[in-house]
Amino acid sequence: MKTEREDGFQARVAKHAALADPARLRIVDLLTLGDFSPTELQAELNMPSNLLSHHLRALEGAGLATRHRSEADKRRSYIRLAARALEGLAPGEEHAASRVVFVCTRNSARSQLAAALWREASEIPSTSAGTHPGDRIAQGAIEVARRHGVKLAEVPPRKLDRVSGGDFVVTVCDNAHEELTGLGGIHWSVPDPLRINTEEAFESAFTDISNRVNDLAPRMHAA
Incomplete structure (x- = not known):
């Protein structure tokens, strides 16, 4: 039980650390509403693709985001909020x-x-x-x-x-x-x-x- 509690605590630490960056917090706010392709996130954030990729890897590593291929255009992927990603964290705007x-x-x-x-x-x-x-x-x-x-x-x-x-x-x-x-x-x-x-x-x-x-x-x- 102690290990499970410690694992859960470390997962929360990782999420908070990832969200400490303003750009990542903004990405998560967007993902609380729906799914975005990397290109759509670039347009929303006015951010270079290499920097966006860095932030997305950090969010995925912290268990905050996942991605999957589009059923329509197989070259496109969508980023979505991971299941239970915001447990213990406040969501974005109304x-x-x-x-x-x-x-x-x-x-x-x-x-x-x-x-x-x-x-x-x-x-x-x-x-x-x-x-x-x-x-x-x-x-x-x-x-x-x-x-x-x-x-x-x-x-x-x-x-x-x-x-x-x-x-x-x-x-x-x-x-x-x-x-x-x-x-x-x-x-x-x-x-x-x-x-x-x-x-x-x-x-x-x-x-x-x-x-x-x-x-x-x-x-x-x-x-």
């Missing part, structure tokens, strides 16, 4: 919105689940849409929502239309995010459960989205 808009490609699974989970976690209205909507909500999404007692909206997939200035846009699909470059908002790089189309894949996507919704909702307030 944000205001009149509505939260969740977007994926087909609007048949991830964005529908995200909007449904948001309605349970926040009083700020939510909706979902797709860049290329499918014909119907995926059966796997319906079933995972039912297993967890979450009520999906009784609307078919719909195309992303007008986004107002008070909308807070969350893309939950790499393809949609990369197609909508310049739209603003944040990105959650959630793997497409329909690629595998198993119960486990939908459970994994549901858990990922649920954790992110529950982390973000307390940091949002009505505009």
